[in-house]
Amino acid sequence: MTPASEHLPLPPDFRTHVHEALKQWYADPGEGSTIGYLNLVASERNHGAVNIREAANRVLNKGLTALAMTNDAGANVLRLRFLDGQATFVVANRLNQSQPTVYRYQSQAIDQLAAVLAEMEAGVRGQRQTLQEARLEPASYLRLFGIDAQRDKLLDVLLDSAPPWIVSVDGMGGIGKTSLADATAREVIRRRHDGEVAWVSARQQRFDLGGAVWQVDQPALTSSALLEALTAQLLPGTPPFTTSDKAVSALRATFELRPTLVVVDNLETVTDVESLLPLLHRLSGPAKFLLTSRHSLFGEAGVFHMRVPELGEPDALSLVRLEAEQRNLPELVAASDAELRPIYRTVGGNPLALRLVVGQSHVHSLASVLADLQAARGTPVETLYTFIYRWAWDNLSEAPRRALLAMPLVTERGGSLDFVAQLSGLDPGALSDALAELVTLSLVDSRGSALDRRYTIHNLTRTFLLEQVIRWQ
Numbered sequence: 001m002t003p004a005s006e007h008l009p010l011p012p013d014f015r016t017h018v019h020e021a022l023k024q025w026y027a028d029p030g031e032g033s034t035i036g037y038l039n040l041v042a043s044e045r046n047h048g049a050v051n052i053r054e055a056a057n058r059v060l061n062k063g064l065t066a067l068a069m070t071n072d073a074g075a076n077v078l079r080l081r082f083l084d085g086q087a088t089f090v091v092a093n094r095l096n097q098s099q100p101t102v103y104r105y106q107s108q109a110i111d112q113l114a115a116v117l118a119e120m121e122a123g124v125r126g127q128r129q130t131l132q133e134a135r136l137e138p139a140s141y142l143r144l145f146g147i148d149a150q151r152d153k154l155l156d157v158l159l160d161s162a163p164p165w166i167v168s169v170d171g172m173g174g175i176g177k178t179s180l181a182d183a184t185a186r187e188v189i190r191r192r193h194d195g196e197v198a199w200v201s202a203r204q205q206r207f208d209l210g211g212a213v214w215q216v217d218q219p220a221l222t223s224s225a226l227l228e229a230l231t232a233q234l235l236p237g238t239p240p241f242t243t244s245d246k247a248v249s250a251l252r253a254t255f256e257l258r259p260t261l262v263v264v265d266n267l268e269t270v271t272d273v274e275s276l277l278p279l280l281h282r283l284s285g286p287a288k289f290l291l292t293s294r295h296s297l298f299g300e301a302g303v304f305h306m307r308v309p310e311l312g313e314p315d316a317l318s319l320v321r322l323e324a325e326q327r328n329l330p331e332l333v334a335a336s337d338a339e340l341r342p343i344y345r346t347v348g349g350n351p352l353a354l355r356l357v358v359g360q361s362h363v364h365s366l367a368s369v370l371a372d373l374q375a376a377r378g379t380p381v382e383t384l385y386t387f388i389y390r391w392a393w394d395n396l397s398e399a400p401r402r403a404l405l406a407m408p409l410v411t412e413r414g415g416s417l418d419f420v421a422q423l424s425g426l427d428p429g430a431l432s433d434a435l436a437e438l439v440t441l442s443l444v445d446s447r448g449s450a451l452d453r454r455y456t457i458h459n460l461t462r463t464f465l466l467e468q469v470i471r472w473q
């Protein structure tokens with residue numbers, strides 16, 4: 001696969017495209033523009049240019065203004081020749097130069113204009129990439145193991161402008177669906193500079209600060225909420241649409257202009273998938289939709305299906321070692337494959353379960369963790385999870401328990417220390433210690449930068465808190 005960070009270069013004949021675009025200044029707008037693929041042009045389209053030609057002309061004009069700062073004479077020649085439509089000999093007379101000199105000025109100025117536009121384009125691409133990445137949730141992983149083949153397969157389907165338009169990634173909780181979708185979406189953003197990526201989580205969270213944790217209201221994603229989320233991301237600043245049909249048409253119009261990938265995460269939380277799927281079918285093509293769900297959509301017409309497999313042993317052990325390094329467990333880091341293999345044999349290749357087990361070895365020796373887990377061995381992984389969580393819970397003291405119980409109220413984007421303090425009623429000092437302990441145990445994820453540290457919990461931890469802990473208290 002191509003290196004992830006590689007910026008796609010402009011076409012080798014970009015200079016010719018710029019020259020042709022200048023010649024097209026007065027041509028029929030129906031011809032489009034030879035520089036129509038630039039993000040700069042798309043951005044002018046979003047800012048009121050009525051067609052690609054007008055957008056391209058605005059871009060050329062801005063390029064000429066920038067060029068005039070370093071080569072005023074050259075920019076002037078280009079304006080006279082192409083924007084004023086004057087023949088070379090007229091320009092030569094006007095500037096008191098020979099025709100060959102004007103040609104030379106022109107040729108140099110086109111080189112420079114192409115360079116100026118390439119630089120402006122690189123700036124816009126960088127901004128677009130940042131903007132699109134901000135729509136994703138902060139990544140929950142440092143490194144993903146063993147997903148290259150899956151990701152490449154998804155990229156093949158998602159970057160191809162042909163059906164299938166809807167792709168579903170499914171598998172049990174914690175197997176890595178969101179992570180795979182995230183890694184794929186990031187790669188699409190990096191590779192495709194004229195496209196759009198939108199991200200919607202079906203598990204919309206509304207919460208009531210006064211309410212108890214298990215009263216959290218979790219309305220499933222409705223058709224209108226999906227349309228609202230998509231228009232907010234892809235058509236910012238547009239006044240709200242009065243009907244769904246209008247929103248669908250407006251979205252489809254942008255999908256025609258720019259290749260778009262929409263990720264809908266956690267589709268299993270939608271109680272009425274049957275009613276959402278027709279909308280996805282209406283919206284998709286040429287836009288691509290990537291869905292993640294714990295429930296398989298296998299057999300659903302027009303949906304390409306992919307199941308996330310468990311990690312194989314080498315990848316599972318690499319994940320254990322990375323996790324041990326992160327959690328500061330030097331003994332585990334140094335352990336041989338033979339010593340680590342029992343973890344894999346007991347837990348299997350489910351990344352979240354592996355992370356949780358490693359976290360637990362902070363409290364118990366690995367041998368006792370594994371001995372206890374033997375009891376759950378051979379049972380469905382769901383049972384294994386309940387087992388791991390129960391055990392983690394029993395070992396927590398009061399403050400971490402209170403902090404953890406507040407966490408389902410935090411959205412997937414994570415909450416700040418102050419926010420969690422407000423939810424849990426713990427003072428920031430005690431909370432900080434409690435969270436540090438929970439992060440060590442992998443029960444809470446800490447994301448973001450040191451300046452903007454955010455805490456969040458995994459889906460399964462949320463389920464466990466909402467469904468199980470209430471019975472254990």
Ligand SMILES: Nc1ncnc2c1ncn2[C@@H]1O[C@H](COP(=O)(O)OP(=O)(O)OP(=O)(O)O)[C@@H](O)[C@H]1O
Pocket residue numbers: 140141142143144145146147171172173174175176177178179180266294319351352355458459460
């Ligand atoms: N291939 C992988 N390598 C390393 N870590 C992984 C991998 N896949 C997932 N993880 C980690 O395992 C955890 C679970 O992954 P993820 O949240 O993607 O699962 P999921 O299938 O979306 O779960 P759910 O159904 O509950 O939403 C995350 O913390 C993630 O960072």
Ligand SMILES: [Mg+2]
Pocket residue numbers: 177178179265266292459
């Ligand atoms: Mg998920």
